[in-house]
Amino acid sequence: MRERLKGLLGGAARTLNPQCRFPRALFVLAHMRCGSTALSNILCSRPDISGYGEAHVRYDHPDALGRLVVNQIRRGAWTPQAHYLFDKILHDRHDLDPDPGFYDARAIFVAREPAAAIRSIRKLYAGLGRTDEYRSDVETARYYIDRLATLSGHWDRFAPGARVGLTHAALLADPDAALARIGTALGLTPPLENRYRSPAASQRGGGGDPTASGQFTRIEPATPDSQADRAIPLDIPDALRTEAETAYAAFEKMTGVDKVASPASTAQSGPVPSQYD
Template sequence: MAHVLRNTGKRAAGWLISHSARQYRYRNCLFVLAHMRCGSTALSNILCSRPDVSGYGETHVRHDGRAALGQLALNQLRRGGRKPQADYLFDKVLHSRYDLEAPPEFFHARAVFMVRRPGDAIRSIVKLFRRVGKNEYRTQEAAAAYYVERLAALETLWRRFPPDRRIGLTHKALLRDPARQLAAISARLKLVPPLVNRYDSPPASRQGGGGDPLTSGRYARIEPRLHDPHADAPLEIPPELAAQCEDRYLRLCDLYSEDRGKA
């Protein structure tokens, strides 16, 4: 009962805030839409280190209408990530329960899509949940099921964004050449001045599910890295699930690559 009342209060407060100023529109939002353990925290930190972007990372706000933007601003204020004069409201969404019921206005935002190859991502998800003592994704099979579902949702979301309001990239590409990927994001989403490879890691991005609690705080930039030789080791999951993971990954890579080619 207390949980229901608390959520109702948050929704009411969100509605009031969202109707208090014209800035609370999805066209003024900047999103990272991705899955867990794909490098999204580092990119979020770069975006949120800008004075024109208000946010810190993943807020766990359900985007189902304009009231969500009031909740987003309230969450940022509570976690120390609110910049009232910023041009953009930021959120990172890694779970489909938060964007499954996205309204048409949601797709007026600017969005960066990210994906990481299944072997790397699934091992990293399992490692994280074991380290923090949570049971939800402590097995490769559970993490792989999440991966397949989330990538399918990302493909659906991708197709609904106008080409000039979205860009997709892989974790591998971001780590191989951060400067090139940041320049591409800046050009496509018309971010002025362009993104630069440096950031401050806010405490809120490392706590309470806001981002990466393991390594984010150690860095102030995206450090270029080459291919991990352990990434090609087979996962300990059913073959059909492994095939689904690979298929979903390649589908998104093809969409992102095709989109870059048309730019």
């Protein structure tokens, strides 16, 4: 009954609200624990972007953006005057077989080195006491590989001027350069700035990072050690680890991240701060 009511409200919102058109949507398409919460906070701190983080909307129908608005209203995160509606999508159940209009939106693709991402997902769920999900490195690696496969299927269906890809490492090494690249690629004006407020809605109920999101007001530069990340021990077969690493390398090549010159980072080397664990 509740889902039916949300569906009816979403349909009404789509009919009445001109925001509810896919060309006015902005998505972060990623997997868990890749820096997407901090990036979402930066985007959603702008007055021209309405949202807060992960809304858990399924994009299989033209009414999906109406459901997104209903969700934002319920969370106290709707900005009626904003040009863009925002959502962060981290799971295949929300975008595996989307409505064709989905590809008229703008999209930011983000991925992280597999071993570090898998370890971080496991740490998050263990810390939350949610031991019924992502119970093993194998299960988590499978999620990671499947998710990158879905992202790969999406990439070419977005217009070249409406998509951009980046990695967790690039976002940390030089946040300003990464944000400038996003803004230029997607035609966002004024330019993105490395500062944000962390909305309460992004810290509860699956909206974002419930552990560290509220402790920061910007993306703090850091220098991940990619070599160390690749050496993180995982309890998975070698073949599965190779599959995950191959998927990540394919993501870098597909999005052109492998051709972007690495900026000289001013961040101190060492352990990555808890903002990005």
